[in-house]
Amino acid sequence: MIHITGSWNSALHNKTLKTLVQGVCIPSAVGVTVAKGTVKIVDERCKSCGFCVEFCPTKVLALSSDFNSKGYHPPYAVAPEKCSGCDLCGMYCPDFAIFGYKNGAAATQEVDHEG
Amino acid sequence: MKADPRGVLTGVHFIDGDQACCEGALAAGARFASGYPITPSTEVVERFASRVPTVGGTFIQMEDELAASITLQGAVWGGAKAFTVTSGPGFSLMMEHIGYAAMTETPCVFVDVQRGGPSTGLPTLPAQADMMQARWGSHGDYEVIALCPNSPQECFDLTIRAFNLAEEFRLPVMFMMDEVVGHMTEKVVIPPADEIEIVPRRHTHKPLEEYLPYETNGGMVPEIAHAGEGYNFHITGLTHDEHGYPNMTPPIQDKLVRRLQNKVREAAERITLYEAEGLQDAEVVVISYGITSRVAQRAIELARAQGLQVGKLRLITAWPFPEHKIRELAPRVKAMVVPELNLGQMVREVERSAGGECRVLAVPHAGGSVHHPKDILKVIVEASR
Amino acid sequence: MSATATNPVEPFLRMDRIPHIWCPGCGIGTTVNCFTRALMDSKIDLKSLALVSGIGCTGRVAGYVKLDSFHTTHGRAIPFATGLKLANPNLNVIVYSGDGDLSAIGGNHLIHAARRNIDLKVICVNNLTYAMTGGQSAPTTPEHAITATSPYGAFEPSFNLPHLVEAAGAVYVARWTTFHVRQLARSIAEIFKKKGFCFIEVLSPCPTLYQRRNKMGDGLDTMRFYKEKSKIKNGASTSEVGLTINGEIIVGKFVERDRPDYSSLMRAQFVEALGDRYVDCTETVCS
Numbered sequence: 001m002i003h004i005t006g007s008w009n010s011a012l013h014n015k016t017l018k019t020l021v022q023g024v025c026i027p028s029a030v031g032v033t034v035a036k037g038t039v040k041i042v043d044e045r046c047k048s049c050g051f052c053v054e055f056c057p058t059k060v061l062a063l064s065s066d067f068n069s070k071g072y073h074p075p076y077a078v079a080p081e082k083c084s085g086c087d088l089c090g091m092y093c094p095d096f097a098i099f100g101y102k103n104g105a106a107a108t109q110e111v112d113h114e115g
Numbered sequence: 116m117k118a119d120p121r122g123v124l125t126g127v128h129f130i131d132g133d134q135a136c137c138e139g140a141l142a143a144g145a146r147f148a149s150g151y152p153i154t155p156s157t158e159v160v161e162r163f164a165s166r167v168p169t170v171g172g173t174f175i176q177m178e179d180e181l182a183a184s185i186t187l188q189g190a191v192w193g194g195a196k197a198f199t200v201t202s203g204p205g206f207s208l209m210m211e212h213i214g215y216a217a218m219t220e221t222p223c224v225f226v227d228v229q230r231g232g233p234s235t236g237l238p239t240l241p242a243q244a245d246m247m248q249a250r251w252g253s254h255g256d257y258e259v260i261a262l263c264p265n266s267p268q269e270c271f272d273l274t275i276r277a278f279n280l281a282e283e284f285r286l287p288v289m290f291m292m293d294e295v296v297g298h299m300t301e302k303v304v305i306p307p308a309d310e311i312e313i314v315p316r317r318h319t320h321k322p323l324e325e326y327l328p329y330e331t332n333g334g335m336v337p338e339i340a341h342a343g344e345g346y347n348f349h350i351t352g353l354t355h356d357e358h359g360y361p362n363m364t365p366p367i368q369d370k371l372v373r374r375l376q377n378k379v380r381e382a383a384e385r386i387t388l389y390e391a392e393g394l395q396d397a398e399v400v401v402i403s404y405g406i407t408s409r410v411a412q413r414a415i416e417l418a419r420a421q422g423l424q425v426g427k428l429r430l431i432t433a434w435p436f437p438e439h440k441i442r443e444l445a446p447r448v449k450a451m452v453v454p455e456l457n458l459g460q461m462v463r464e465v466e467r468s469a470g471g472e473c474r475v476l477a478v479p480h481a482g483g484s485v486h487h488p489k490d491i492l493k494v495i496v497e498a499s500r
Numbered sequence: 501m502s503a504t505a506t507n508p509v510e511p512f513l514r515m516d517r518i519p520h521i522w523c524p525g526c527g528i529g530t531t532v533n534c535f536t537r538a539l540m541d542s543k544i545d546l547k548s549l550a551l552v553s554g555i556g557c558t559g560r561v562a563g564y565v566k567l568d569s570f571h572t573t574h575g576r577a578i579p580f581a582t583g584l585k586l587a588n589p590n591l592n593v594i595v596y597s598g599d600g601d602l603s604a605i606g607g608n609h610l611i612h613a614a615r616r617n618i619d620l621k622v623i624c625v626n627n628l629t630y631a632m633t634g635g636q637s638a639p640t641t642p643e644h645a646i647t648a649t650s651p652y653g654a655f656e657p658s659f660n661l662p663h664l665v666e667a668a669g670a671v672y673v674a675r676w677t678t679f680h681v682r683q684l685a686r687s688i689a690e691i692f693k694k695k696g697f698c699f700i701e702v703l704s705p706c707p708t709l710y711q712r713r714n715k716m717g718d719g720l721d722t723m724r725f726y727k728e729k730s731k732i733k734n735g736a737s738t739s740e741v742g743l744t745i746n747g748e749i750i751v752g753k754f755v756e757r758d759r760p761d762y763s764s765l766m767r768a769q770f771v772e773a774l775g776d777r778y779v780d781c782t783e784t785v786c787s
Contacts, residue, residue, distance in 0.1 A: 040505060047524035050720040055679075072524070090507060091537060091681040094522060094529030094719075099507040121779075146781065147587055149579075168770045171779035173586045178612040182579035185572065189552070189583025192570065193591065197583070215573050342550040342568040342584060343591050349514070349563055351571035360517060361563060361571075 037085020037102050039077050045097035046074035052089035052098050058082035061089065116315045118142050118275075120308035122170050127304050132270040132297040133158035136226060136290070137166065138305060139274025140198055144313055145224075146172030147197035149186035151179055151205060154238040155294040156228035159200040184209035188221045192350070194341040196278060196316075198224035202294075203232045206245055206252070214253030215352050216287035217375060220329070220337065222316070224277045226290040228297040229405075229456075231482040241294035242482030243405055244457035249289040250434045256372045258379035260386060261289040261434035263404040267301045273431065279314035280386065284378055285336050291433060293456065295406040295485060323347075328359040329371075335378035379435055387437040390429040393419075397426025398449045399498045402441075402465055404430040406485055407454050414454075414491035423499045433461060441468035450498035454478035454491045474498065512536040514566050521560060525719020527678030527704030528558055531625055532565070534681050535596075538688035544592065551594045552581040554601035556632045557706075558625040561596045575605030578613045581620050586781075589763055592621070592692060599626040599701075600638040603659055607639070614668035614697045616762045621691045622699045624661065627706035628743075635709025642745040646713040660742040661701045666755050671696035673738060673755035677703040677726040680751060687753060696761045703749065714745070 039060060046068060052075055053061045062078040075098065077083065083100060090099030122141035130138075137159045140148070146167065150160035164174040172195070177183040180201055187197035201209060206227045216223055229245050231237025245252075249261045260280050264270045270292060277288040319326050319338035328348040329337045337357075340346040353361035354368045379386065394400060399418075403411040408429045418425045426448070430437065441464075445451070450473055453462035462477040469475050478494045480486050509532065522528050539546065546567060553562035555574035562569040572580045577595045585593045595602075602610050602624050613620060629647055630636040637647040637654050640661065644653045662673045672694050676684040684702060691698035705711055705722035716722060726749060733741075734752040741750040760768070770778040 038505070040507070042507075045519055049525040049718075051530070051723060054720055054723065087508070088681065090509070091533045091685070092530055092678075093533065094526055095520075096507055096509050096513065096518065096529065096533070099505075099509070101505050147583070149583060167781075168774055169777045169779055171781050173766075173781050175582070175586060177579060177582075178608055181576065182582075182609055182612075185576045186579040186583035186586075189570075189580040189585075190587035191583075193584040193587030195587040197587070211573055212576070341588070342570075343548060343588050344568075345547045347566050347568060349569045349571070351563060352573060353571065360514075 035081045035083050035103065037083040037100050039080070039083050039089060039098060039100045041074055041076070042097045043068045043074040044070075045095045046072050047095050048072040048074070049094060051092040051094070055092050056089055057086065058084060116313045118308040118311035118313050119144055122146075123305060123308040123311060125305050125307045127302060129300060130267060130303050131158070131300045132264065132267040132292055133228065134162050135267040135270040135303045136200075136274050136292065136297075137162040138303070139271040140224070140278065141166060141170060142271070142305065142308070142311055143196065143275040143278035145196045145198055145278060146170070147187060147190035147195040148174050148199060149177050149183040149190070149197070150174070150200050151177055151183045153180075153202045153205045155230055155297050156200045156202045156226065158297075159226060159228070180205040180208035181212070184212035184225070185215065187223055188212065188216055188219075191221050191223050192342050196222075196282075198226060198278075200226040200228070202228050202230045202238075203236060203245055204234065206248065210252040213259070213287050214255060214257060217253065217257035217259065218255075218352050219350050220285035220375070221287070222281040222285050222339075224274070224281055224288050224290055226292065228292040228294060230294050237483050239294065240483045241406060241485065242456045243291075243293055243407065244460065244482060246291065246433060246455070246457065246460040249291055256376060258376050259287055259289050259434055260284065260379065260432065261291050263291045263430060263433050264296055265405050265408045265429070266296065267299060267303045270296065271303050271305060275311060275313070279312070282314040282316055283336070284382070285317065285339065286379070289434070291405065293405050327357045329355065330357040331374070335374060335381065383435040384439055386432060387435055387440070388431040389437055389440065390427070390431060392427040394426040394428065394444065396424055398424040399452060399495055400426040400428050400444060400448050401452045401454070401491070401495065402428045402430065402461075403454050404433055404461065405456075407456055410486045410488055411454055411491055413488040414495060417488060417492050418495045421496075423495065425495055430461070436461070436464040436468065438464070438468035441465055442470065445469040445472035448473050450474040450476055452476050452478060452491065452494050452498050454480070454486055454494070456480050456482050456485065508540060509533055509536045512539060512566055513564055517564055520564055522557060523708045525705055525707040525722070526557070527627070527702075527719065528561065528625055530678040530681065531623065531684065531702050531704065532561060534685040535565075535623070535688055537685040538692065541685065542689040542692045544692050548590060548592050549594065550584055550591045551596055552577045552584065553595070554597040554606060556598040556601045556630065557627070558596065558598035559601060575601055576609065577601065578606060578609040578620065578622070582613060582618050585619060586763070593619070595620055595622045597624065598631070599624060599628065599640040599661070600630040603639050603661060603664070610665065611668040614665050614670045614699070617669055617671060617696045617759050619695050619761045619763065620697055622697070623688065624699065624701045625704050626661065626701050627704045627710055629706055629710040631706045631709055635706065635713060640743075642743055645710070645745050647710070658743065660738065662699070662741050662754050663738040665697075665699045666738045669697065669759065670699045670755065671757050671759050672698035674699075674753040675701040675703070675741065675751050677730055677749065677751060678705065679723050679726040679730065683732075683751075694756070696759055
């Protein structure tokens, strides 16, 4: 299985959405874990509360030892292949700094906000 | 814009000031009132409760004045013209929300049928002792407009004016009646709807993406939108910027609060309404408002009969105070006489505006009844010396 | 895999005002996630929504959601919302405020709106304290808890909010905690469809004040506390769901019943009394 890890951007003022890790899997003859979902993290919004790490049902996440510009440790996907895209992390995050989605699902969740 | 005929009870009526005020509100297009019973104001909303189901609209009696004074503001943001009615103790309870209306620039009318105070005071007897409170009752810097009718007819006419001013300047207007005007029965003529001029809500025509709730585009008064139209605006009582977002910094505070003040002050001469008579060669000017002006009228006539040169200035708008008029008059007269049903409130504004250019004599009265004309005459005579 | 996937909460937020003011480990943001998921799941017409809040940390929700939103005075979100709803009955009006705002200064309005069964959806975030002003005791503060105004431990009996609002007349009463994100989102979606006075209490951490003073750890510790202490008892009798400082937290949907709402009662009375002469206020052009 190939595991791609995004390197931590040392420019701590970079506020753009960072895709830290996406699970990518190459089938092989031996049993493999296919990630069903992806988690996206906005480092700069994170306040290290730890809810996402604690309540991820498949333990995808851990708090990183790196810092964002406010000194908090954002999470990262330590086991991205286990992500099911359930978005529990997104529901728990009080700072809107993380969300998960199912791979292959609509890229953006369309919301008819014009009413 | 002409009045909606469904709310206009055209005809000649023999009703009291409270009843006439209700009819004025309906004629002005008010279709929502929230209230709480308090003597001597209750009849206004009692009549509204009985009229509005056949005119179209809602009355709700809330659990207290704290609720009543903000429920009407929710109704305004829902699209209605709305008002509440109270007297002294309730007026005190409503102060926080009068400030909220001023801060959020919510167009609405607060009717205070003044009675003896302080505290529970004289529930069934008149006073005019809430006049300063009407101006300064809530915390912080803000401006209101206050009107003082002196007859049931004026309770009808000026209520319409109150709503129109509220819509034009987007603020709470204080309608300062008193127990005598509220409970005196006189002829009230209600004209046909097409003879009544109404100021409509200053609703924005901007497209959804461009509208900012407190942008004034160089003017003084922003355009409003209502909930449910897709504007997704935010309103807060916190110090805010054009977006309506809280922006709690000294520069924004300065900009906002000055505009709230200046939108009234810069238009003060246009807003202030008074009845002037005999000022050209007056030596003494009697300045009064509300029911006291009716008694003062008699005193002025008696004084003139004695050969005294007495002019009359009846305040119809108490706030903003017509300081420009007083400033103009003061150097030309010997004295100003200010009878009020209080121990000296508007007389302070007269003194301040006169700036020492003439004597200012109060004719105080603690409330509970009206002056006797001779009480006022005595001071006019003394002022003429 | 798409690099353009958006956080599902973002279209509902005023992103120009993010980051918000809430502390690390505060649960209010979590409740907002549940709220937005409920908006999505219920497919409600966003234009028909109005959100009214009072003063306090939870009151700040109004400033962050991208809806017609009103940040009103302390304790008075419910009467403001009542006026809004009565003037425009087509609005779905949500009241989103805190425990002190709704049950102390706003207590009178809470019980009267429930009594009248005004069609309002009330989300009460209960962090057991007045957080914004520094963590003073509130009517919901459990006995013996330390707060800024009960430095030796609170000794006042506290409100059992579900019991209070049920007794006053609410037609939907539920309690969840910020741990119960899925259930909370589901409850919120349910109340959008329920006519009448609906009340959801959500227990939420205030790690900076309440939990810190009571040595209960941080936000995560509190979430674990909720997980450990909560017991889901749908349909439980509300008289039995009172909270103590360290005891069991009964959560669930306690009450779901039908009563005619205020507007239906009003209409019925006027039609009976006035017949054809009654002019329904939705028929008139308001303003």
